[in-house]
Amino acid sequence: AQSVTQPDIHITVSEGASLELRCNYSYGATPYLFWYVQSPGQGLQLLLKYFSGDTLVQGIKGFEAEFKRSQSSFNLRKPSVHWSDAAEYFCAVVPRGGSQGNLIFGKGTKLSVKP
Amino acid sequence: DAGVTQSPTHLIKTRGQQVTLRCSPISGHKSVSWYQQVLGQGPQFIFQYYEKEERGRGNFPDRFSARQFPNYSSELNVNALLLGDSALYLCASSLAGIVTEAFFGQGTRLTVV
Numbered sequence: 001a002q003s004v005t006q007p008d009i010h011i012t013v014s015e016g017a018s019l020e021l022r023c024n025y026s027y028g029a030t031p032y033l034f035w036y037v038q039s040p041g042q043g044l045q046l047l048l049k050y051f052s053g054d055t056l057v058q059g060i061k062g063f064e065a066e067f068k069r070s071q072s073s074f075n076l077r078k079p080s081v082h083w084s085d086a087a088e089y090f091c092a093v094v095p096r097g098g099s100q101g102n103l104i105f106g107k108g109t110k111l112s113v114k115p
Numbered sequence: 116d117a118g119v120t121q122s123p124t125h126l127i128k129t130r131g132q133q134v135t136l137r138c139s140p141i142s143g144h145k146s147v148s149w150y151q152q153v154l155g156q157g158p159q160f161i162f163q164y165y166e167k168e169e170r171g172r173g174n175f176p177d178r179f180s181a182r183q184f185p186n187y188s189s190e191l192n193v194n195a196l197l198l199g200d201s202a203l204y205l206c207a208s209s210l211a212g213i214v215t216e217a218f219f220g221q222g223t224r225l226t227v228v
Contacts, residue, residue, distance in 0.1 A: 043219040099212070100212075102148060102160040102163055103150075108157050
């Protein structure tokens with residue numbers, strides 16, 4: 001079945017430590033890939049996106065993501081986490097084919113940051 | 116530049132009532148999509164409107180309806196509210212029908228009691 005999976009529901013890292021949030025997808029053709037961040041009670045902010053080309057994508061707030069076709073993954077990374085990064089992170093796809101008009105989201109990973 | 120604006124920010128309704136949520140997209144954007152986000156879950160697609168026509172619909176009952184106006188703003192209507200309709204309703208705007216970048220509003224928090 002077509003799906004977007006974020007295996008980690010909740011991750012806690014220390015401030016200054018590195019971060020990797022996992023995302024796997026299951027689609028016949030590589031979909032458009034996105035990472036969004038959501039602070040409590042707020043809307044979603046786009047961190048970065050991947051359509052084609054260079055598999056390492058740079059985003060806002062010091063985030064980057066790497067697309068790996070062989071693993072059907074699009075993991076989000078940050079070298080050094082700040083307390084303000086505490087939020088919920090959503091991986092999302094737009095499947096190629098069809099209307100390409102809607103995002104399909106994973107269930108999210110909640111990030112907590114220890115001082 | 117104004118981003119995506121949604122109103123109201125919060126509201127409380129009683130089971131069986133009807134509710135209308137409003138969204139204004141970013142200037143120049145012609146597509147508006149609606150998503151429902153239940154606590155602890157990712158957003159679920161409800162509708163997409165592009166150039167005032169429904170372009171896509173998610174797996175939601177007919178109690179949910181929407182429309183887009185000539186100025187590209189949009190309304191989401193939910194009839195016969197159920198407790199399970201309590202959620203954050205998010206509006207997203209994009210330039211075109213194919214979503215290559217979507218910008219979200221802050222959402223409307225609906226509580227059904």
